[in-house]
Amino acid sequence: MPTHHPSDAEHAADVPALLARIQARQARIGILGLGYVGLPLALTAARAGFSVLGFDINPSYVARLNGGESTIKHIPSSLVAEAVIAHRLEATTDFSRLDEPDALLICVPTPLTKYREPDLSYVKTTARAIAARLRPGQLIVLESTTYPGTTDEVLRPLFEATGLTSGKDFFLAFSPEREDPGNPDFATSTIPKVIGGDGPDALALANSLYSEFVATTVPVSSTATAEAVKLTENIFRAVNIALVNELKVVYSAMGIDIWEVIEAAKTKPFGFMPFYPGPGLGGHCIPIDPFYLTWKAREFDITTRFIELAGEINTHMPYYVVDRLAGAVDERGVPFSRAAILILGVAYKKNVDDMRESPSLKLIELIEARGARVDYHDPHVPELPPTRKHAPLAGRRSIPLTPEILRTYDAVLIATDHDAVDYRSVVENAALVIDTRNACAKAGIVSSRVIKA
Structure with a gap:
């Protein structure tokens, strides 16, 4: 002062x-x-x-x-x-x-x-x-x-x-x-x-x-209105992403591909806006902003049930993905506690080096908590930076992505769909691919070794 x-x-x-x-x-x-x-x-x-x-x-x-x-x-x-x-x-x-x-x-x-x-x-x-x-x-x-x-x-x-x-x-x-x-x-x-x-x-x-x-x-x-505009934009996205994440879980149990459903649904020229599922929310805005309104609403004795439910669904996605990964590895006869896993992409979105709130960090911690070994490859993130939530992971370095290296892992988990990755080489050389971004299908690759999660 x-x-x-x-x-x-x-x-x-x-x-x-x-x-x-x-x-x-x-x-x-x-x-x-x-x-x-x-x-x-x-x-x-x-x-x-x-x-x-x-x-x-x-x-x-x-x-x-x-x-x-x-x-x-x-x-x-x-x-x-x-x-x-x-x-x-x-x-x-x-x-x-x-x-x-x-x-x-x-x-x-x-x-x-x-x-x-x-x-x-x-x-x-x-x-x-x-x-x-x-x-x-x-x-x-x-x-x-x-x-x-x-x-x-x-x-x-x-x-x-x-x-x-x-x-x-x-x-x-x-x-x-x-x-x-x-x-x-x-x-x-x-x-x-x-x-x-x-x-x-x-x-x-x-x-x-x-x-x-x-x-x-x-x-x-007013300033309060402008503040509410920003929260509304990101709450809208968080809620709709939670919806398709929940649909992904339901449709997967039914043997239905959520990505195919969305592609067909978005041909409707009115009344539908496509949102896509993923391994969890990342970035500074969508995982965080809704809870700013949730907190402020308590001052007025209001419970934001819809927002909080969306948060729970999105927060659970890394757990769902790891369950799918572990189950697929176990089915191949490899105990997950002794498996070697390669994560592709640690940035929160494709083609950037932005690590803020990246779900990949949570995925690494969950996989290692089950005893498996984890490495990562990301062409945009050569080294994991320090973060408040995941400090022990800082300093890990991206490994090269060669056919020889791919063949040493029990599974490859696609967490971020960077364009610079050769997904055809990944599928051809990996024993198993868990795809959370539909990256393989978008590259025109069809293989029994690819499991969507």
Whole structure:
């Protein structure tokens, strides 16, 4: 917190002047957190002509970015170098510089605790750092996914404890990130941006800022509404994925291929939207966001039964997959407790190096808990990074995928369907393939050694 409280004379932000600076692209943008959300946002703003100051606590990330090197595999280093060379992007670990930007965009993680309660520690730590340097005329936007009310109930009191007032001296907004890492069809600049402001001036400023580098903005009535929009999007996906995961289990028992069912069902031109089953949920959003609303709903004595049931189904999927794997290995006469298993793909989705909440980590732990030995291959993840939930797995390295190596395993489990994998070679050389992504069928491969799970 600052050591002084500004007087009224120091207050009174000049809204027209800040708006003019934004529209002339002369306003400086500060982005806090240079990960999967913050870095694409920083590059998008820089390419639009803004000067961007990126803040991160990782000195290695900061050094690499300032050297023109990307820290995320699916983002080319050429884009980072272009922004750095043009003096449009600078990264720093020095949070005392937070008073330099005109707009501060918060892009830090919002995980769950082990009790499935919101962990706002990163948001609060970041907000306190901003409060310590907060000056009149700054626009602050939270992009991190959270429960409705966070911006108003958590951030605003922290900032107003400085003596400045939201809507008068500084401006507060919420605009949820909508990144889809590795998706070639949608970039930060082309995904519509939902924006809610704490008052009309905050909304106008935030809307004007994003309009300069995002094709479409979607203003809503409040920050809480914008927060609810993000949760609704991901709850919709979580519930529908849970539905097809449950159908997968039911149809498998009936000898029906869920993938074939979905392919046929999606030919209906109305009333059906395809979702696909998998070995469990991954990524920062879908496994986590629904529980932010579940937690907040308790404040109003409401039980979110539908959301919690979907969570239970999706959380159970790794257990179902391992049961299928163990049963198939046992049927071949190999005791699962002495089996050697190769997992293909540890990223949470295809063609990226993103490990956040990857179900593959849970699969490894469950398989090893039964006594089997596990290795993995992932062309995008050469080494398992440290994670809060699966710390003992950190440091394991991807093994080469050769015919000789494939033949040494009792089963290969396809957990992530990366395009770079030669699935025909996998099927030809593996004793058994457990396919959780329908990767073999999509590659046109039919074999009695492939079991879908």
